[in-house]
Amino acid sequence: MAIGSPRRRLLVAAAFLLPNLLGFVAFTAGPLFGSLWMSFTDLSLTKHNEYSQTPVQFVAFANYAAILSGAESERFWSYLGNTLYLMIGIPLGIAGSLGLALLITAKLTPTRPASRLKLAAVAAAIGVCATLAVWILTSPEVVSADDATITSAYADLSAYEVARLRGLAATLAMALVSGLAVAGVAFGSVFFRTAFYLPSLLAGVPMFLLWKTLYRPEGGLVNATLRPVVDVAFEMGQIIPQVAWQGTAIGLWLAVGVVVVRGLVAGVQKLMERDAGAAAFIARIFMLGTLAAVALGLGVVCWELPAHAAASISDGRSGFDTPEWLVSATWAKPALVIMGVWLGVGGANMLLYIAGLSNIPPELYEAADIDGAAGWQRFVNVTWPQLAPTTFFIVIMSTIGGLQGGFEQALIMTGGLYDTTVLTYYIYNLAFTDQFQLGMASAVAWVMFAMIFAMTLVNYRLGNGMTNE
Amino acid sequence: MSSPGASRYRGPRGRDLALRLLGFAALVVIAMLFVGPFVWQVIVSLSSLADVDRVANLGVPPSLHPQNYTRVFETINFAGYLYNSVFVAAFVTFLQVVTSAMAAFAFSRLQWPGRDKVFLLYLATMMVPGVVLMVPNFAVIVSLGLFNSYAGLIIPAAFSAYGTFLLRQFMLTIPSSLDEAALIDGASQARVFLDVVMPLTRPGLIVLTIFTFLGNYNSFFWPLILVKDDHLRTLPIGLLSFDSTYGSDTPALMAASLMAMIPPTILFIALQRYLVKGIQLGAVKG
Numbered sequence: 027m028a029i030g031s032p033r034r035r036l037l038v039a040a041a042f043l044l045p046n047l048l049g050f051v052a053f054t055a056g057p058l059f060g061s062l063w064m065s066f067t068d069l070s071l072t073k074h075n076e077y078s079q080t081p082v083q084f085v086a087f088a089n090y091a092a093i094l095s096g097a098e099s100e101r102f103w104s105y106l107g108n109t110l111y112l113m114i115g116i117p118l119g120i121a122g123s124l125g126l127a128l129l130i131t132a133k134l135t136p137t138r139p140a141s142r143l144k145l146a147a148v149a150a151a152i153g154v155c156a157t158l159a160v161w162i163l164t165s166p167e168v169v170s171a172d173d174a175t176i177t178s179a180y181a182d183l184s185a186y187e188v189a190r191l192r193g194l195a196a197t198l199a200m201a202l203v204s205g206l207a208v209a210g211v212a213f214g215s216v217f218f219r220t221a222f223y224l225p226s227l228l229a230g231v232p233m234f235l236l237w238k239t240l241y242r243p244e245g246g247l248v249n250a251t252l253r254p255v256v257d258v259a260f261e262m263g264q265i266i267p268q269v270a271w272q273g274t275a276i277g278l279w280l281a282v283g284v285v286v287v288r289g290l291v292a293g294v295q296k297l298m299e300r301d302a303g304a305a306a307f308i309a310r311i312f313m314l315g316t317l318a319a320v321a322l323g324l325g326v327v328c329w330e331l332p333a334h335a336a337a338s339i340s341d342g343r344s345g346f347d348t349p350e351w352l353v354s355a356t357w358a359k360p361a362l363v364i365m366g367v368w369l370g371v372g373g374a375n376m377l378l379y380i381a382g383l384s385n386i387p388p389e390l391y392e393a394a395d396i397d398g399a400a401g402w403q404r405f406v407n408v409t410w411p412q413l414a415p416t417t418f419f420i421v422i423m424s425t426i427g428g429l430q431g432g433f434e435q436a437l438i439m440t441g442g443l444y445d446t447t448v449l450t451y452y453i454y455n456l457a458f459t460d461q462f463q464l465g466m467a468s469a470v471a472w473v474m475f476a477m478i479f480a481m482t483l484v485n486y487r488l489g490n491g492m493t494n495e
Numbered sequence: 496m497s498s499p500g501a502s503r504y505r506g507p508r509g510r511d512l513a514l515r516l517l518g519f520a521a522l523v524v525i526a527m528l529f530v531g532p533f534v535w536q537v538i539v540s541l542s543s544l545a546d547v548d549r550v551a552n553l554g555v556p557p558s559l560h561p562q563n564y565t566r567v568f569e570t571i572n573f574a575g576y577l578y579n580s581v582f583v584a585a586f587v588t589f590l591q592v593v594t595s596a597m598a599a600f601a602f603s604r605l606q607w608p609g610r611d612k613v614f615l616l617y618l619a620t621m622m623v624p625g626v627v628l629m630v631p632n633f634a635v636i637v638s639l640g641l642f643n644s645y646a647g648l649i650i651p652a653a654f655s656a657y658g659t660f661l662l663r664q665f666m667l668t669i670p671s672s673l674d675e676a677a678l679i680d681g682a683s684q685a686r687v688f689l690d691v692v693m694p695l696t697r698p699g700l701i702v703l704t705i706f707t708f709l710g711n712y713n714s715f716f717w718p719l720i721l722v723k724d725d726h727l728r729t730l731p732i733g734l735l736s737f738d739s740t741y742g743s744d745t746p747a748l749m750a751a752s753l754m755a756m757i758p759p760t761i762l763f764i765a766l767q768r769y770l771v772k773g774i775q776l777g778a779v780k781g
């Protein structure tokens with residue numbers, strides 16, 4: 027409602043706006059132009075400070091030339107490559123977010139408080155019994171005093187003591203699983219939503235320090251958990267003939283090929299028939315791409331496994347080594363990718379999918395029921411297309427975030443070693459460690475900005491096509 | 496969570512029950528994957544230094560060492576870091592919520608020439624990567640003499656286009672007939688803001704408060720480049736220096752990082768229903 031003269035209204039508005047606008051101009055809009063200006067200069071705190079009064083030189087596009095094809099280009103392109111490599115977890119994470127959202131919204135537990143309480147009591151009773159059973163089964167018996175002194179792999183611990191500790195750990199694990207199940211029944215989807223969201227909430231220095239210890243090659247939880255898996259894989263690679271593995275791999279690849287081709291044909295058909303929206307098509311490609319990547323990876327593992335098992339024997343080792351993770355050139359980047367998926371899979375993307383799922387009109391599912399569609403068909407023909415706008419938004423936001431991300435974890439976990447330096451880390455190094463080259467750092471930041479801007483433009487184009495649907 | 500469609504289809508009863516059990520088991524296993532690392536963190540934080548390398552094989556440490564926690568306070572200024580983190584985050588949050596609410600009021604409730612153009616400018620800057628602004632902001636703060644000070648930590652973070660946008664979205668959902676009625680009764684715009692719009696925007700204010708507080712509590716890049724003195728360090732920077740100086744003391748490191756994770760966890764669990772709404776509402780941006 028407009029009250030008073032335009033002049034007066036502007037004054038009132040200014041009174042409300044001013045505190046924010048001042049900050050906005052001083053720390054967002056102003057620096058934006060400042061940064062652009064800097065990127066065209068040789069500004070560097072080692073050259074231009076209170077002690078040395080050399081004037082700042084305007085160098086036009088020299089910084090950009092150095093980055094893209096000059097002295098800095100080797101570093102820039104390799105760091106851009108690292109950044110893109112670390113982004114391969116994004117599709118996996120998004121697929122995981124959708125999976126979690128589907129599980130959470132599937133109403134697996136009763137919703138009425140009374141039946142919920144009853145079932146929780148039953149679950150608690152089962153959990154207590156299971157925990158007690160594990161405790162009794164894993165408690166070692168001391169037959170005689172001599173047994174207690176039998177030495178183990180550890181000099182100061184007897185075999186009995188080691189068995190007792192492991193039994194205790196198994197009991198604790200069982201108690202934990204039971205506790206999670208009881209809480210899951212009692213609080214329903216809210217409990218799981220909270221548990222899955224916590225990692226992304228806590229993503230920060232303490233979390234990266236935790237993962238650094240999880241990834242320790244010796245004495246880290248990841249390798250301790252992986253050890254039995256790796257051993258079983260080795261055994262299987264030896265026992266099952268090579269032909270069977272390679273047959274499985276070829277089968278997987280063929281299946282992937284058929285699914286991808288069929289999906290693409292269906293997507294193109296949909297696109298040709300009527301303007302079904304670019305988003306649905308892209309969502310389809312995205313889903314197929316993720317599936318294909320997972321299946322291809324599994325296929326490669328199957329194909330290579332027997333040969334690796336044989337090579338491991340001829341090396342004189344009796345099994346596979348567990349990865350060295352953060353201190354290995356091969357595994358440092360995959361380690362960061364895996365951690366990234368763990369951190370992000372239950373985060374904002376999952377919440378967005380939960381909201382998206384609850385917005386799908388039930389009539390669509392009823393229609394699908396009448397058509398006899400169930401399970402996978404319902405998902406492919408109703409759920410996934412309906413979620414296309416959500417998926418699209420998530421893909422774009424994650425890509426933008428991925429281009430900017432990766433600095434904190436690299437600085438804390440690897441120090442940028444083993445090709446884990448990302449673009450933001452590069453900017454940090456240029457501006458705040460080496461030479462305080464603010465000009466060069468700004469130019470890198472603007473190149474990054476340009477890439478993000480281009481992606482957002484694509485987003486708007488396709489997004490508009492989507493909403494006009 | 497209400498998803499009317501997702502579970503409407505019911506197959507034969509026995510098969511349905513088995514599927515639900517299977518799904519629930521999957522949820523529990525996945526929850527274990529998410530909770531497991533934190534349990535491990537607790538276990539390591541209670542192990543002795545000598546047991547760190549074998550606790551993964553044993554499952555639990557042979558003896559418990561709660562003194563790791565007291566050692567944290569003896570080796571580093573943990574309480575000081577925590578105070579700095581909470582103080583800076585709270586101060587930033589207060590400034591950001593107040594200025595954002597006022598600006599959002601001007602953008603959603605007041606009619607003035609050029610309003611939509613200015614708002615578009617705000618929206619446009621939300622896409623700018625933070626690191627682009629980091630370098631010039633650093634130069635500005637240094638030239639203002641605020642390098643290595645609380646003011647330097649707080650002021651650049653105290654204004655946010657995102658907060659303005661978020662609160663504007665909330666305010667747009669409040670029917671304008673309410674403030675029109677107040678204006679006809681002779682209330683000033685300031686009264687309308689304080690007594691009509693602000694109380695109704697409460698959920699939005701809570702969302703922005705939590706987001707901003709958590710974001711600043713975890714804030715890393717800016718404090719990293721801005722602070723040199725130990726007594727000004729926030730938790731992330733303090734923990735980083737702890738790691739680079741006493742990194743071999745894994746139990747104390749885990750104890751410290753566990754303690755650093757507790758405040759946001761409590762905040763989240765207490766206020767999560769607001770947060771979930773806020774995240775889903777914030778998706779309108781982009």
